[in-house]
Amino acid sequence: MAAPEDMQSTAVSPETIIARIDRLPVTRWHVIVRIIIGSATFFDAFSVLSIAYVVPALIGLWHIDAKDIGLLFAGGFLGQAIGAITCGWLAERVGRVPMLRASVLLFAIMSILCALSHSYDQLLAARVLQGFGLGAEVPIAATYIGEISSTKNRGRFFLLYETIYPIGLFAVGLVAAWLVPNVGWRWLFAFGVVPAFLVFAMQKYCPESPRWLASKGRLAEADAMLRKIENYVSSYQQLAPISTLSVAPIPTVRSRVSELFGPGYKKRTFVVWGLWLLSFFVTFGIAVWMPSILHTVYHLPLEKSIQLSLIGTLSGLLGCFVMALSVDKIGRVPLFVFGFSLSGVSLLGLSIYHHVPLDIFVMTTAVAYFGANITSVGLYLYTAEIYPTRLRAIGTSVGTTWLRLGSIASPYLVGLVLPLYGISGVLLMFGVVAVAGAILARSGMIETKQRRLEEISP
Secondary structure, three states, X not given: OOOOHHHOOOOOOHHHHHHHHHHOOOOHHHHHHHHHHHHHHHHHHHHHHHHHHHHHHHHHHHOOXXXXXXXXXXXXXXXXXXXXXXXXXXXXXHOHHHHHHHHHHHXXXXXXXXXXXXXXXXXXXXXXXXXXXXXXXXHHHHHHHHHOOXXXXXXXXXXXXXXHHHHHHHHHHHHHHHXXXXXXXXXXXXXXXXXXXXXXXHHHHOOXXXXXXXXXXXXXXXXXXXXXXXXXXHOOOOOOOOOOOOOOOOOOOOOOHHHHHOOOOHHHHHHHHHHHHHHHHHHHHHHHHHHHHHHHOOOOOHHHHHXXXXXXXXXXXXXXXXXXXXXXXXXXXXXXXXXXXXXXXXXXXXXXXXXXXXXXXXXHHHHHHHHHHHHHHHHHHHHXXXXXXXXXXXXXXXXXXXXXXXXXXHHHHHHHHHHHHHHHHHHHHHHHHHHHHHHHHHHHOOOOOOOOHHHHOO
């Protein structure tokens, strides 16, 4: 099939590559890629939170206490932090897709070792190693999806993909509610091997990011990939003319991590690090501890504890959909402030009136989790928007390291605070952190709604 007419006379440059990406409607290719990458992200989330539903079964089996539980949670997040930084750096050099395939294969293989663990120490070591792959997949996938999206509907397209992560968090609870009490905890980890088969689909259907190729001067490869998509689209609708007027000149230079702290990006970097830390301190603190709190503090049976914790997970999923469907209309900053504030007010109120019936406790924490997930899912979109292509993967990956640090500190601190100050002290800690997040979002974020990536980050 012939190339679109305007490409027959348009020279290929980094600027024309960006303009051609920007004029594309959502095609069948976009949908296929989003499904494949989304499936990997689904199992990433499934594997990350599986430990929360395994731990209640291990408390009596291996005689572990609150500090042991906190360390087990924190160890997995430590591995994720190291994996995010290492693989994010490599993704800037060897490409987004090769590192995506490597990260998925790694966490799938390590899921088997988790399932075969026969002691606390073995499981702790396996979770740390599994974290390398889990920590790398999500930020690199977020970078890739953001780079193939057009400006007009970038927020909606990206976040509808990203909602697969909370769906994975919900699914693991749903599966665990029946699987762990009836079949055993090992089978929950065994599910994590499934994404290994997605590596073959990535190889076939997921070409390298054309934005990344253009930034590396590999224009022929980026041009060939876009021509295939343009030929497909032009067979059923006319493409808009190519316009590079709003595209700033794109340097094909080697990325340097030090640029994150340069004059143009230093403030953005520190603000987004703070947002990652505060948002996931609350999000994962609630998510990983809720089944154990219901089981140990409220003395509910294991199966009932897991079932009730699903209410919060479902509420968080709803928050992600609200963010996805409204972010391109309302904007990033107002939604972040709203999410943090809703979470903070709910948790602070519950810390004061914590002697409430169980159903009110569960529903109030679900409201807090709704707000927390608005910010946590939005951060993947926002972080990928505020850095240029040469820094996008490493910037997003380093940003998510603060997610891991928050996720390490949060469950571990709960393990220390809960025996000393009870559930009220835990809720107060989460509430104060969420309010701090609202203040930081209001004072430090920039609005990126309806702005081209190259305009936001030259």
